[in-house]
Amino acid sequence: MDLKDKKEYIDKIRNLAREKNAVIFAHYYTRPEIQEIADFIGDSLALAQQATRVQADILIMCGVHFMGETMKILCPDKKVLIPDMSAGCSLADSCKAQDLAAFKAQHPDHMVVSYVNTSADVKALTDVVVTSSNAKKIVDQLPKDAKIIFGPDHNLGSYINSVTGRHMLLWNGACHVHSRFSLEALLQLKQQNPGVEVLAHPECKAPILAQSDVIGSTKALLEHTIKSSAKRFIIATESGILFEMQRACPDKEFIPVPPELTEGVGCSCNECEYMRINTLEKVYNCLLNETPEMVVPKETAEKAISSIQRMLEMS
Ligand code: 13P
Ligand code: SF4
Secondary structure (H helix, E strand, C coil): CCHHHHHHHHHHHHHHHHHCCEEEEEECCCCHHHHHHCCEEECHHHHHHHHCCCCCCEEEEECCHHHHHHHHHHCCCCEEECCCCCCCCHHHHCCCHHHHHHHHHHCCCCEEEEECCCCHHHHCCCCEEECCCCHHHHHHHCCCCCCEEEECEHHHHHHHHHHHCCCCEECCECCCCHHHECHHHHHHHHHHCCCCEEEECCCCCHHHHHCCCEECCHHHHHHHHHHCCCCEEEEECCCCHHHHHHHHCCCCEEEECCECCECCECCCCCCCHHHHCCCHHHHHHHHHHCCCECCCCHHHHHHHHHHHHHHHHHC
């Protein structure tokens, strides 16, 4: 898209959003131009919290499917649009509701803590939802003797076990973007940049986290770069966050950790293709035509809402 088209789309989206009383939400991993037009950018927790606070007729969630679902469950009376329904999530896909139901049946004395990166059907089988912002805080509040199933992210679950001293039973799911950061490349970057802090998302594998100085949600990592007096940072998470980091700290430098090479083929991509599926054109069309609209079956939404509400209360 050339600059003229981009400006035209931005103007058209802003005017239409005003006319239709619509609010645009975006996750930090979306394309820079989507973050530019968003009224609100945030991590999964902040997006969910903010959705419950805004006065609007239409909410547009530029992110992935589970974020739109969570928004619709929390705001059933609002029209929730998502620019592209095929914006999935490999992590959410790694835990199917029927598999979780079978696992729960094998462990009837366990409660279920689910990461927000899950379908509404999985949330309906969950006792409390967590995000990377609040997982430690929420698990710390659960009874000390509680038996817990944690899913679907194995990396986040191991990290939370390590910082809470719990022994939660972990689902074996993962995010394809965060599991492929290269430890070798990270060690090399640390050697080339002595003393530079490494900031990582807890969805990264344990060896990457073991080499990191700050571990947190996208919002927590961004806030650290703003507060810190350091001028350079090594970043191990999806590279879309670099846009907001650079915008907030124009005088600082952010060095992304590259992914592993797959079978000798260079894969220079630390981007989530599902997040990047959102384009200005799709945002415009979805606002103009008010489709695709997120729909969550009433029965599922009624079951899922309590685990999300519990999270908001415990955050
Ligand atoms: P955050 O909640 O930290 O923004 O993470 C969402 C996500 O999908 C990470 O891959
Ligand atoms: Fe899902 Fe990974 Fe993309 Fe986050 S980065 S939305 S966990 S696939």
